[in-house]
Amino acid sequence: MIREKITILNENGLHALPASRFVRLAEKFKSDVTIAKDDVEVSGKSIMGILTLACEKGSKVVLTTSGDDEEKAMNALRKILEGQD
Amino acid sequence: MAKERILKGIAVSKGISQGTVFVYETKEIKVVQTPVPSMYLKGEIERFLDALEKTKQELTNIKERINKEIGADFAQFLDAQILMLRDREIIETVKKRIKSEEMNAEYVYHRVLDEYARKLGASKDQYLRERVADIWDVGTRVLRNLLDMTHASVIDVPKGSVLVAHDISPSVAALINPDNVLGIAIEVGGRTSHTAITARALEIPAVVGVEGLLARIENGERVILDGNRGILIKNPTPGRNQFYKGEIRKEVEYQKMLSPFCELPAKTRDGRQLDISANIEFFVEYTHAKKYGAMGIGLFRTEFLYLTRRGNPSEEEQFRVYNELAKKMEPDPVIIRTYDLGGDKIFSDYHEANPFLGWRAMRVSLDDLDFFKIQLRAILRASVNRNIRIMYPMISTFEEIKKAKIIFNEVKKELKKEKVDFDDHIQVGIMVETPSAALMSSHFAAHVDFFSIGSNDLTQYVLAVDRGNERVSHLFDHFHPAVLRLIKQVIDAGHKAHIWVGLCGELAADPLAIPLLIGFGIDELSMSPVAIPKAKMVLRALTVQECEEIAAKALKFRGAVEVKKFLRRAIRKKFPGIEGIK
Numbered sequence: 001m002i003r004e005k006i007t008i009l010n011e012n013g014l015h016a017l018p019a020s021r022f023v024r025l026a027e028k029f030k031s032d033v034t035i036a037k038d039d040v041e042v043s044g045k046s047i048m049g050i051l052t053l054a055c056e057k058g059s060k061v062v063l064t065t066s067g068d069d070e071e072k073a074m075n076a077l078r079k080i081l082e083g084q085d
Numbered sequence: 086m087a088k089e090r091i092l093k094g095i096a097v098s099k100g101i102s103q104g105t106v107f108v109y110e111t112k113e114i115k116v117v118q119t120p121v122p123s124m125y126l127k128g129e130i131e132r133f134l135d136a137l138e139k140t141k142q143e144l145t146n147i148k149e150r151i152n153k154e155i156g157a158d159f160a161q162f163l164d165a166q167i168l169m170l171r172d173r174e175i176i177e178t179v180k181k182r183i184k185s186e187e188m189n190a191e192y193v194y195h196r197v198l199d200e201y202a203r204k205l206g207a208s209k210d211q212y213l214r215e216r217v218a219d220i221w222d223v224g225t226r227v228l229r230n231l232l233d234m235t236h237a238s239v240i241d242v243p244k245g246s247v248l249v250a251h252d253i254s255p256s257v258a259a260l261i262n263p264d265n266v267l268g269i270a271i272e273v274g275g276r277t278s279h280t281a282i283t284a285r286a287l288e289i290p291a292v293v294g295v296e297g298l299l300a301r302i303e304n305g306e307r308v309i310l311d312g313n314r315g316i317l318i319k320n321p322t323p324g325r326n327q328f329y330k331g332e333i334r335k336e337v338e339y340q341k342m343l344s345p346f347c348e349l350p351a352k353t354r355d356g357r358q359l360d361i362s363a364n365i366e367f368f369v370e371y372t373h374a375k376k377y378g379a380m381g382i383g384l385f386r387t388e389f390l391y392l393t394r395r396g397n398p399s400e401e402e403q404f405r406v407y408n409e410l411a412k413k414m415e416p417d418p419v420i421i422r423t424y425d426l427g428g429d430k431i432f433s434d435y436h437e438a439n440p441f442l443g444w445r446a447m448r449v450s451l452d453d454l455d456f457f458k459i460q461l462r463a464i465l466r467a468s469v470n471r472n473i474r475i476m477y478p479m480i481s482t483f484e485e486i487k488k489a490k491i492i493f494n495e496v497k498k499e500l501k502k503e504k505v506d507f508d509d510h511i512q513v514g515i516m517v518e519t520p521s522a523a524l525m526s527s528h529f530a531a532h533v534d535f536f537s538i539g540s541n542d543l544t545q546y547v548l549a550v551d552r553g554n555e556r557v558s559h560l561f562d563h564f565h566p567a568v569l570r571l572i573k574q575v576i577d578a579g580h581k582a583h584i585w586v587g588l589c590g591e592l593a594a595d596p597l598a599i600p601l602l603i604g605f606g607i608d609e610l611s612m613s614p615v616a617i618p619k620a621k622m623v624l625r626a627l628t629v630q631e632c633e634e635i636a637a638k639a640l641k642f643r644g645a646v647e648v649k650k651f652l653r654r655a656i657r658k659k660f661p662g663i664e665g666i667k
Contacts, residue, residue, distance in 0.1 A: 020161075020165045020168050023168050045174075046172050046173055046174035047172055048172045048175055048220075051213060051216060054205075054210055
């Protein structure tokens with residue numbers, strides 16, 4: 001299991017388009033993916049969950065990946081949160 | 086007889102229609118709570134999954150239709166909706182609760198969605214609050230499928246209808262059949278709403294933002310919808326009916342007369358070829374550009390990218406739009422104008438007293454280089470198609486051209502380093518729309534690949550008139566000799582430096598101005614697509630020599646009134662009764 005603190009740098013926060021991209025990418029990995037913000041944790045493969053977190057640009061989240069491809073998943077998904085994809 | 090009433094809204098799609106009101110209502114779905122015996126729970130879950138599958142099929146069909154008819158960029162909201170539909174967390178929660186609560190699928194699903202909708206609805210963020218509509222757009226589909234309700238489908242709207250609704254969800258708007266729907270009126274929305282964009286794409290007259298619409302209009306009523314003036318007329322008086330019948334007839338005859346010109350080349354009688362291009366605002370309008378016979382896109386306004394979404398569009402989003410447009414227009418050129426809005430559009434806390442003379446367009450881009458570079462990168466990447474050109478708006482100093490060039494070269498270098506392919510010989514031009522750029526055009530010409538004269542802004546700046554101000558708007562006149570002299574000066578300066586010069590304001594489509602501009606030697610005229618056939622008709626009847634004579638004379642007058650009087654007489658000789666010449 002990998003756990004990383006990440007600041008959302010994506011210009012528009014984690015809203016519909018980046019959130020959709022995040023979920024579609026997360027689904028490609030076997031690992032479990034979760035995002036937590038202010039003690040609320042949701043599945044990174046659930047768009048509804050992510051939207052309810054209401055992540056603005058600048059908000060801090062904890063991204064967790066766990067499974068066979070956890071490292072790959074972490075590297076790829078972090079980029080979306082940091083707005084570098 | 087009932088009294089005539091005129092309902093006012095915002096005109097978002099041009100044209101006039103007379104038709105029968107079809108009120109599109111999303112019928113309230115009644116979800117009842119029914120206990121399910123434990124032996125049937127498995128079946129209940131399967132019923133739920135079947136409804137999801139059926140809904141997924143519906144959304145996929147709509148998406149394909151939008152992709153095909155409007156463009157992939159507009160189908161993006163459906164991707165989010167499809168993800169919401171197959172959201173695992175929701176599906177698992179619903180399955181679990183059907184089992185634990187022993188209740189029917191509709192009830193459980195509705196409650197689960199409601200919980201999410203409430204959370205989003207309570208958000209401080211307006212964008213997230215608006216997503217509640219997406220949740221219910223999807224949720225309603227699923228519930229209807231669970232309840233075996235037929236969808237109140239806009240596909241079934243009878244022929245000759247004016248579609249009236251409180252709002253039309255994007256997935257529903259995509260299904261509007263332009264053969265049956267003559268007009269659209271909705272209570273909410275603005276110029277950049279999905280309904281407005283769809284209506285323009287389908288060329289259906291539309292009025293949005295009509296307050297109290299549903300309370301005042303009934304199903305089956307005959308109404309007139311005027312998409313030019315932004316009004317819906319209920320119980321029109323006989324006189325009004327007569328007037329609009331005349332307007333519609335004129336429009337039809339006029340289109341019929343002009344339609345052959347779409348296909349004909351834009352050549353003067355003595356064989357000078359002009360480049361007639363289209364000004365477009367939305368990607369989908371490329372279809373109109375082609376239909377009306379444009380030879381390219383002379384002005385692609387990129388503003389909608391910044392106005393229709395929250396925050397700024399990413400490089401990727403911009404690239405997709407530019408790239409797709411370039412591909413659709415190939416091999417004809419596409420001129421992309423960089424950001425041309427005020428600073429207030431991207432920095433919400435920024436306000437200024439005099440926005441037209443303020444921090445806007447290129448001035449914003451050159452102050453926020455990261456922002457500018459994102460757009461340049463997107464445009465350059467799309468230039469692999471080899472038909473893209475870049476245009477900078479509101480240039481007023483030489484230093485701006487120099488600075489833009491430095492940034493542009495930096496971006497090129499970055500792309501080369503990243504081994505990204507682009508058109509190294511891409512043409513870079515400027516809009517000439519400030520008096521200083523026009524006066525200095527002979528110097529600027531050596532540093533750019535083309536000029537495009539923005540006659541609307543140029544007129545406003547030269548005459549110091551805000552055309553939006555009713556008290557002074559009568560002073561706004563393109564035919565003011567000061568404006569005409571500057572235009573001539575810019576064209577001459579461009580030609581002396583061997584670059585081409587175009588014009589992309591309202592003047593380009595004005596039949597009175599066309600002989601004048603040809604006489605000045607203009608190379609390109611860019612206008613709204615629907616104006617193209619008329620422009621071709623006018624210029625095909627002229628010879629360069631007579632245009633030159635007209636132009637030389639026109640420059641000798643003292644004021645716009647004299648100029649126009651002269652031009653009207655000259656062109657009436659050729660086209661007695663041509664519409665638009667008053």
